[in-house]
Amino acid sequence: MRRRALITGAAGGLGKALAWEFASRGWDLYLTDITKGSLEILASGVKRAHAVDVLWSTADLSSQEGRAGLIATICAAGLKFGALVNVAGYDLEGAFRGRDQDSLVSLMRVNMEAGLVLTHALTEMRDGWEPLRVVNIASLAAFFPMPYKATYAASKAFVLSSSLALREELRGQATVTVLCAAGMPTTPNCLEAIDAQGLMGRLTTRNTSDVSRATYNAAIRGRPVVIPGWINRVLLMVSRLVPKPLLASLLGRRWGTTGERERSVPMSVVQSSTQGSPASPAARRAG
Amino acid sequence: MIRESVGPVVLSGGTSGIGKATVACLLAKGVDVIAIGRDASRCRSVEIELGVRYPERTLGFVVADLGTTGEVRRAAAAVARLLQERWDHSLSGLGGLVNNAAMVSTWRMVTDEGYEKQFAVNHLAGFLLTHELLPLLERGSPGRVVTVSSGSHRHTAINWRDPMLSHGYTALRAYKQSKLANVLFTAEFNRRYARTSGVRAYAFDPGLVRTDIGCKSSSGLEHLVWRLRSRSRGASAPELPARHLASLTVDPEIENPDAYYRELDRAGVADRAGRDPISASRLWALSEQLCKEPAPVVL
Numbered sequence: 275m276r277r278r279a280l281i282t283g284a285a286g287g288l289g290k291a292l293a294w295e296f297a298s299r300g301w302d303l304y305l306t307d308i309t310k311g312s313l314e315i316l317a318s319g320v321k322r323a324h325a326v327d328v329l330w331s332t333a334d335l336s337s338q339e340g341r342a343g344l345i346a347t348i349c350a351a352g353l354k355f356g357a358l359v360n361v362a363g364y365d366l367e368g369a370f371r372g373r374d375q376d377s378l379v380s381l382m383r384v385n386m387e388a389g390l391v392l393t394h395a396l397t398e399m400r401d402g403w404e405p406l407r408v409v410n411i412a413s414l415a416a417f418f419p420m421p422y423k424a425t426y427a428a429s430k431a432f433v434l435s436s437s438l439a440l441r442e443e444l445r446g447q448a449t450v451t452v453l454c455a456a457g458m459p460t461t462p463n464c465l466e467a468i469d470a471q472g473l474m475g476r477l478t479t480r481n482t483s484d485v486s487r488a489t490y491n492a493a494i495r496g497r498p499v500v501i502p503g504w505i506n507r508v509l510l511m512v513s514r515l516v517p518k519p520l521l522a523s524l525l526g527r528r529w530g531t532t533g534e535r536e537r538s539v540p541m542s543v544v545q546s547s548t549q550g551s552p553a554s555p556a557a558r559r560a561g
Numbered sequence: 562m563i564r565e566s567v568g569p570v571v572l573s574g575g576t577s578g579i580g581k582a583t584v585a586c587l588l589a590k591g592v593d594v595i596a597i598g599r600d601a602s603r604c605r606s607v608e609i610e611l612g613v614r615y616p617e618r619t620l621g622f623v624v625a626d627l628g629t630t631g632e633v634r635r636a637a638a639a640v641a642r643l644l645q646e647r648w649d650h651s652l653s654g655l656g657g658l659v660n661n662a663a664m665v666s667t668w669r670m671v672t673d674e675g676y677e678k679q680f681a682v683n684h685l686a687g688f689l690l691t692h693e694l695l696p697l698l699e700r701g702s703p704g705r706v707v708t709v710s711s712g713s714h715r716h717t718a719i720n721w722r723d724p725m726l727s728h729g730y731t732a733l734r735a736y737k738q739s740k741l742a743n744v745l746f747t748a749e750f751n752r753r754y755a756r757t758s759g760v761r762a763y764a765f766d767p768g769l770v771r772t773d774i775g776c777k778s779s780s781g782l783e784h785l786v787w788r789l790r791s792r793s794r795g796a797s798a799p800e801l802p803a804r805h806l807a808s809l810t811v812d813p814e815i816e817n818p819d820a821y822y823r824e825l826d827r828a829g830v831a832d833r834a835g836r837d838p839i840s841a842s843r844l845w846a847l848s849e850q851l852c853k854e855p856a857p858v859v860l
Binding site: 285287290291293294295298312315316318319320322323459460465468479481482483484486487 | 629631667668669670671672673674675676725726727728730850851852853
């Protein structure tokens with residue numbers, strides 16, 4: 275029997291890679307993102323390369339109406355799902371005081387609420403007796419208090435924590451896997467950011483397709499956490515020995531100079547699925 | 562010497578490296594050019610620079626990023642429009658097509674369709690552009706299709722299980738695969754069309770050239786190796802291959818016209834993998850599949 279995966283934030287770098295990974299394993303897809311043009315192009319590419327059915331619709335997951343609209347559309351079509359991949363998420367460049375209040379709230383809406391609401395809804399719409407495979411996208415930033423990325427890092431910590439908890443609570447109905455990646459090379463901006471870090475950037479970075487494959491395999495096996503790249507795992511282990519306030523101060527100093535610089539430039543929104551690595555000020559834009 | 566009243570030649574990747582030098586050579590030979598470039602301001606500056614040098618010739622630019630099939634189709638339509646607007650109606654065809662645009666990327670990048678970028682830009686774009694422009698090429702003198710390949714097509718194979726190299730991507734592997742695809746495309750094109758349409762295809766090996774193709778989106782070791790190689794003594798300036806590329810595209814007589822693999826001005830022999838007819842027809846079918854016109858499905 276054919277299975278279908280719902281992928282949010284599908285038009286971003288990681289979303290595209292996960293859509294291809296699921297399609298290459300024979301899954302039908304339902305793709306959503308905020309913009310129509312790129313979804314349409316992606317859907318046609320996936321369909322030509324893999325013999326799967328691809329549906330898509332646009333949705334603004336930062337609003338209650340947008341999320342309800344998406345769920346209503348899916349319900350009306352009578353679709354059932356075997357997997358939910360919550361990729362939609364983003365970060366804003368610039369320090370806390372440089373962002374307006376609405377954009378901070380909107381970021382939390384997409385990064386935190388959207389995944390939860392869809393997990394709640396799709397557990398009911400799952401396909402047969404198989405558990406729903408839920409994939410949530412956190413970040414290495416989820417493990418650290420991060421000055422200059424405070425809201426983003428905390429929203430990812432929320433994703434990590436709720437994923438691990440829900441995984442136990444939903445046993446039998448859903449498996450929850452959370453991806454905690456560092457920067458990924460998806461756009462020319464990300465490449466610049468990775469280059470700017472020199473060797474560290476090269477070592478912590480993984481191709482998006484490799485990250486997607488690891489994530490898919492973990493989701494199918496029901497594993498809890500995916501951290502791609504051994505160096506990222508080592509960095510994480512070492513950082514656990516450092517008290518959190520000290521860690522925040524160290525990271526603050528590392529990110530601070532970039533934060534100062536950014537205060538003078540206009541704010542820009544980084545596309546969906548942005549990950550940040552604590553070791554890499556420049557990786558803020560990578561994802 | 563060129564064929565008489567030859568129509569304009571279309572060339573992709575015309576704003577830098579071998580492409581730009583070839584545009585200049587074609588204009589110098591008395592051939593008009595429609596070049597395709599990604600960056601509007603670079604297109605504009607090359608158009609002005611070469612327009613001043615060759616005022617008696619017409620050079621048109623089409624701005625398009627050949628990364629997606631939609632953009633390639635749009636570029637082909639823009640070429641046809643430009644041809645109608647700016648050229649004499651007695652020359653309703655194209656004098657030739659040079660598939661030159663290519664890129665290298667250290668990290669695995671994908672296009673909006675999700676295709677691996679080197680495969681999409683270096684191979685699929687040329688494949689589709691040739692298809693879209695074929696009627697105009699047939700009406701031309703008839704025109705030749707020259708795809709800039711490379712000696713890098715040797716000692717590699719198409720990864721049939723994973724042509725987009727989702728797993729185990731390296732810049733060189735993807736580049737070599739795309740250049741082998743250029744050779745296979747050329748061979749299969751001739752098998753299918755050379756006799757019926759009169760349009761012949763050639764794969765051109767420019768040798769080691771001092772261009773920055775390998776430096777544009779690479780980093781670290783690849784960047785360094787590319788810089789060293791392209792600055793080495795064996796590397797030529799882009800003007801040398803450009804001269805031969807222009808001749809191969811428009812000269813009425815070329816030596817040994819049946820040899821589809823060309824090393825500068827000589828007929829060369831492609832690698833065994835590039836001469837395999839089964840691979841060639843398999844790649845053709847795959848490319849057709851990947852370039853199919855989309856049928857929209859919206860919920």
